[in-house]
Amino acid sequence: MYRSHVLVCGGTGCTSSGSPRIVEALKTEIEKNGLKDEVAVVQTGCHGLCALGPIMVIYPGATFYSLVKEEDIPEIVSEHLLKGRIVTRLVYKETVTEEGIKSLSDTDFYKKQHRIALRNCGIINPENIDEYIATDGYEALGRVLTEYTPDQVIQTILDSGLRGRGGGGFPTGLKWKFAKGYDADQKYVCCNADEGDPGAFMDRSVLEGDPHVVLEAMTIAGFAIGASQGYIYVRAEYPIAVKRLQIAIDQAREYGLLGKNIFNTGFDFDIDLRLGAGAFVCGEETALMTSIEGNRGEPRPRPPFPAEKGLFQKPTLLNNVETYANIPQIILHGADWFTSMGTEKSKGTKVFALGGKIHNTGLVEIPMGTTLREIVEEIGGGIPNGKRFKAAQTGGPSGGCIPAEHLDIPIDYDNLISIGSMMGSGGLIVMDEDNCMVDIAKFFLDFTVEESCGKCTPCRIGTKRLSEMLDKITKGNATLEDLDKMEELCYYIKENALCGLGQTAPNPVLSTLRYFRDEYIAHVVDKKCPAGVCKALLSYQIDPDKCKGCTLCSRICPNNAINGKVKEAHVIDQSKCLKCGACLEKCRFGAISKK
Amino acid sequence: MKSLEELRAIRERMQGQIGLRNDNTDQIRVVVGMATCGIASGARPVLTALSDAVQSKGLANVTVTQTGCIGLCQYEPIVEVIEPGKDKVTYIKMTPEKALEVVDQHLIKGQIVKKYTIAEVIG
Numbered sequence: 086m087y088r089s090h091v092l093v094c095g096g097t098g099c100t101s102s103g104s105p106r107i108v109e110a111l112k113t114e115i116e117k118n119g120l121k122d123e124v125a126v127v128q129t130g131c132h133g134l135c136a137l138g139p140i141m142v143i144y145p146g147a148t149f150y151s152l153v154k155e156e157d158i159p160e161i162v163s164e165h166l167l168k169g170r171i172v173t174r175l176v177y178k179e180t181v182t183e184e185g186i187k188s189l190s191d192t193d194f195y196k197k198q199h200r201i202a203l204r205n206c207g208i209i210n211p212e213n214i215d216e217y218i219a220t221d222g223y224e225a226l227g228r229v230l231t232e233y234t235p236d237q238v239i240q241t242i243l244d245s246g247l248r249g250r251g252g253g254g255f256p257t258g259l260k261w262k263f264a265k266g267y268d269a270d271q272k273y274v275c276c277n278a279d280e281g282d283p284g285a286f287m288d289r290s291v292l293e294g295d296p297h298v299v300l301e302a303m304t305i306a307g308f309a310i311g312a313s314q315g316y317i318y319v320r321a322e323y324p325i326a327v328k329r330l331q332i333a334i335d336q337a338r339e340y341g342l343l344g345k346n347i348f349n350t351g352f353d354f355d356i357d358l359r360l361g362a363g364a365f366v367c368g369e370e371t372a373l374m375t376s377i378e379g380n381r382g383e384p385r386p387r388p389p390f391p392a393e394k395g396l397f398q399k400p401t402l403l404n405n406v407e408t409y410a411n412i413p414q415i416i417l418h419g420a421d422w423f424t425s426m427g428t429e430k431s432k433g434t435k436v437f438a439l440g441g442k443i444h445n446t447g448l449v450e451i452p453m454g455t456t457l458r459e460i461v462e463e464i465g466g467g468i469p470n471g472k473r474f475k476a477a478q479t480g481g482p483s484g485g486c487i488p489a490e491h492l493d494i495p496i497d498y499d500n501l502i503s504i505g506s507m508m509g510s511g512g513l514i515v516m517d518e519d520n521c522m523v524d525i526a527k528f529f530l531d532f533t534v535e536e537s538c539g540k541c542t543p544c545r546i547g548t549k550r551l552s553e554m555l556d557k558i559t560k561g562n563a564t565l566e567d568l569d570k571m572e573e574l575c576y577y578i579k580e581n582a583l584c585g586l587g588q589t590a591p592n593p594v595l596s597t598l599r600y601f602r603d604e605y606i607a608h609v610v611d612k613k614c615p616a617g618v619c620k621a622l623l624s625y626q627i628d629p630d631k632c633k634g635c636t637l638c639s640r641i642c643p644n645n646a647i648n649g650k651v652k653e654a655h656v657i658d659q660s661k662c663l664k665c666g667a668c669l670e671k672c673r674f675g676a677i678s679k680k
Numbered sequence: 681m682k683s684l685e686e687l688r689a690i691r692e693r694m695q696g697q698i699g700l701r702n703d704n705t706d707q708i709r710v711v712v713g714m715a716t717c718g719i720a721s722g723a724r725p726v727l728t729a730l731s732d733a734v735q736s737k738g739l740a741n742v743t744v745t746q747t748g749c750i751g752l753c754q755y756e757p758i759v760e761v762i763e764p765g766k767d768k769v770t771y772i773k774m775t776p777e778k779a780l781e782v783v784d785q786h787l788i789k790g791q792i793v794k795k796y797t798i799a800e801v802i803g
Contacts (some may be wrong), residue, residue, distance in 0.1 A: 087731070
């Protein structure tokens with residue numbers, strides 16, 4: 086038995102900032118201090134505060150060390166683990182108070198969070214099935230198989246009001262009911278782990294931090310709809326998630342929690358992994374199933390819906406990772422418990438991946454109905470460098486921008502749609518006054534152009550044309566007529582594209598047009614980029630009154646575009662200027678400005 | 681896995697260990713002095729014995745942790761039991777055997793082992 090557990094984050098974020106080296110160093114130091122039999126080192130999943138990684142938590146006491154470096158380890162081991170003295174210097178600043186170290190759950194970042202889908206992430210070792218069982222794992226499956234009928238399971242999910250967390254927000258219970266309704270010799274349960282939105286990584290974190298929860302939920306779903314085989318379609322670009330899922334599947338098989346005659350009830354269910362090659366369109370349900378079948382990942386028209394004819398033309402249930410992560414908790418605590426959280430039509434919690442211009446980049450799980458302001462200003466810790474909030478982008482390339490005037494809107498599926506955005510999978514990118522909204526729309530459109538599978542014309546050609554129009558605007562060559570044409574094209578694509586990817590592709594353009602039309606007008610009419618991003622519309626100027634003639638800028642300019650004599654005002658040759666901004670950054674007298 | 685009982689047996693076995701990862705503030709805290717003075721007079725086996733006993737007996741409401749020197753070096757190893765809403769109890773000159781007695785009497789049955797408390801020993 087160990088008297089202390091050192092939990093080191095092994096999520097992708099902390100792994101890339103060096104947590105494997107921390108684990109090695111810890112083991113060496115612990116051995117050196119003769120603590121090998123007293124202190125356990127455990128690698129966990131994501132803690133959420135990715136910006137402060139590598140993260141390390143020491144129990145008992147839950148002392149939260151952030152930005153841990155290899156060279157700090159000897160001190161932490163000899164002081165904290167041996168002598169019990171917390172190394173305050175290295176502890177997460179937010180938890181340090183005059184009275185001592187306060188609990189992590191009292192910090193701004195964690196205070197308003199409520200973790201259901203992420204409840205085990207950062208707490209258990211994802212590669213150890215026993216630790217999952219210790220936190221009530223597989224209890225829900227056991228109860229379902231021994232005490233429930235399939236209809237009772239579906240009714241519980243229906244009553245909970247759970248809606249699909251992958252983006253669409255379709256009621257999960259209804260999906261299960263439809264899938265159960267079709268008779269067939271073989272049915273399938275699939276898990277969509279092909280998380281493709283730029284900036285979203287909540288599914289990856291669940292798979293890395295708590296893979297068994299997905300296996301348990303899929304098995305429950307298999308029982309409910311009458312399926313015996315499950316597939317998890319996961320991106321090959323998530324190597325840690327793939328590895329941990331495979332370990333989890335092997336362990337579950339060994340324990341007889343997957344396979345034949347589970348819990349001695351005669352129910353058989355098994356799960357296999359299918360790796361995606363990283364095409365965004367494969368996150369669309371019909372394309373995903375086509376890909377599992379071994380074909381090129383292209384969507385197909387619906388109906389027939391997957392519940393009737395899905396994978397291999399058999400009735401299929403497909404849910405997203407985060408949706409599954411809620412299921413065992415709903416079974417254990419009941420639908421009433423789940424409906425006590427959230428808003429009228431959106432129950433429970435939602436995980437968001439916070440990114441962009443914000444202090445606490447990372448993963449947060451909040452009850453539905455929390456306002457954007459709470460997420461940005463309190464949990465996210467506000468915007469760095471004293472800049473002003475301009476907009477938040479939700480829903481990735483399918484979503485839209487939420488401007489400052491809607492900061493106080495409670496976040497749920499319907500509210501987001503009513504203001505022209507969508508929940509999406511939960512990427513939340515914060516933008517400040519230095520972001521150009523036309524440029525943002527262009528970024529997402531370029532992504533869609535790249536990822537369009539090419540099957541239908543509105544998407545293949547339409548998004549390309551949209552991107553070209555945006556390019557024209559950012560270069561200052563567009564007219565007001567082009568704006569109208571662009572808007573018209575947006576609606577055309579929305580109505581005529583084959584799958585969700587194409588139908589939602591114009592959203593970034595439409596929502597920025599809706600809230601930031603003046604910025605588009607500035608690009609088109611005044612040929613200016615108010616945020617100073619679009620290079621073609623920028624010019625760098627030197628104020629002759631402020632320039633001291635120090636020559637620094639002319640020496641730093643990579644294209645020799647700045648001329649002038651020592652102690653005389655310098656001048657930028659606009660025909661040679663590359664608009665890289667190096668001179669502006671270096672000038673010590675504030676003489677250079679961009680317009 | 682053939683039954684819920686089998687599953688629950690694994691959970692019981694594991695819970696003592698996972699219980700350590702608890703950030704609950706209304707826990708009973710058992711604090712062992714582990715400064716140089718404590719370690720020199722044998723605090724480490726005391727800490728290990730306490731921690732093992734609490735986990736193997738599944739005392740989910742007890743946290744065993746360490747602290748530095750509290751200034752009574754001649755009485756080390758010192759173990760303090762801090763229960764929310766009650767006076768702190770300080771045991772001195774502890775050994776692993778005495779520590780186990782404290783677990784059984786004090787932590788489980790709620791009866792202070794008077795003969796090892798600082799008030800009793802140095803009176």
